[in-house]
Amino acid sequence: MNGDDATKMEGFFSVHQNEIVFESFGGSLNSKMNGDDETEHNGVAMDAPLASIIADVFMTNLETTLMDDLINAGVCEWHRYVDDTFIEDGDKLEFLDVLITRSTGYQLFETTIYRKPTYADLLTNYHSYVSMQYKNGGIITMVNRALIICSTYTSLAAEFNEIRRIGLLNGYTSSFIDTIIGIKLSQYRKKNNDVIQSPQSGPDVKKRMYVEIPFIENATKEFRNKITHLCNKLRLDLDIQFFMKPSPAVQMLYQTKDPTNKKMKSDVVYSIKCTQCQHSYIGKTERQCIKRLHEHGAPKSSSQPEQQHPKQQDDNCTHQSNNIVELRRSGRLKNKPTTTITTPSVIKEITFAVQQHQIETRHQMNWDNFRIFMQDNHYYRLLIKESLLIKAYEPELNRTTHSVPLIVFSDGLQKELLPRPFDND
Structure with a gap:
């Protein structure tokens, strides 16, 4: 992207509107750390749907303000993909694990291995309790990469010395490293010198x-x-x-991350039990459990995750709503009266057995102590697990006996082979 392309976005939003957009999309990202709710400011989560768009908007604004300074500093060409840029410094350009050098004497490019300054010189230690295949693979990978990337014998020899240095730091012997280098170098030369042969076929091929x-x-x-x-x-x-x-x-x-809240888990098979009559229900959901519980009739106050600062969030929302700039482009649409069609005769049909049980019996389901006993990100396997549990325990509130046909286990499984869905957590 050049400077002309960057200026196309200039003036698309005002400064105040930009603040509202970024606050709306990036200012409400919540996560948990050590059991506490954390809010991310001025950023988005990794792999978020809007991450690439917001990064592109940010970089466009940065290019608009700094492009003149870059041109004055001697930048003659600028390329960018989302937030990744290529920068040539001292006739050198790093790209992934390749270092490209512009040769001054010849109109050629030389390539060699590039390692980041933060590279720690670590690989599988020679004395680790793993198969020798893994130890060989660590050295073989570096040697093959050097043979493919290094364009001159000088850079190849320097990279072999670097491989020896890294191997010695991790407990490998010089003879072990030199043997692998010799074998792979011979295979590489033989591969380049031999005529390419067609793959063998016939009864002799194993x-x-x-x-x-x-x-x-x-x-x-x-x-x-x-x-x-x-x-x-x-x-x-x-x-x-x-x-x-x-x-x-x-x-x-060891667990290095905070456990996911039970109500925020997805792709699970769960069970709910009534507190008065001990009737139960077994179900599955691909969404977060909290959303499924709301559909069953759970009160939002008891099933929502706790918020630490609700008043502060309300104040922020009120502040944003008061400062939103009117963006209507037509006065006719603005002055047109809005009509809302209300039909008293249309009543939402109660389709969830759990909710219907509460209304008919005035009982209360044990929403806070619902149990998750199976999890699977494969939808069909999730249906099979739900069907096996329904067939084994026959919960009173389930209207169906299975979600999918049980072809392999047509008679179901014994309860001893399945988790107990109605035990306390």
């Missing part, structure tokens, strides 16, 4: 099969050798490739 097995060091190696031996005797047409799955990392044992 079918490749990938098998993942847990890594328990010697036991895993023994198991792999036995499977390979049996395959060589019984199935000569198979080429089995084994992958060793490492044990869970230590960080998986």
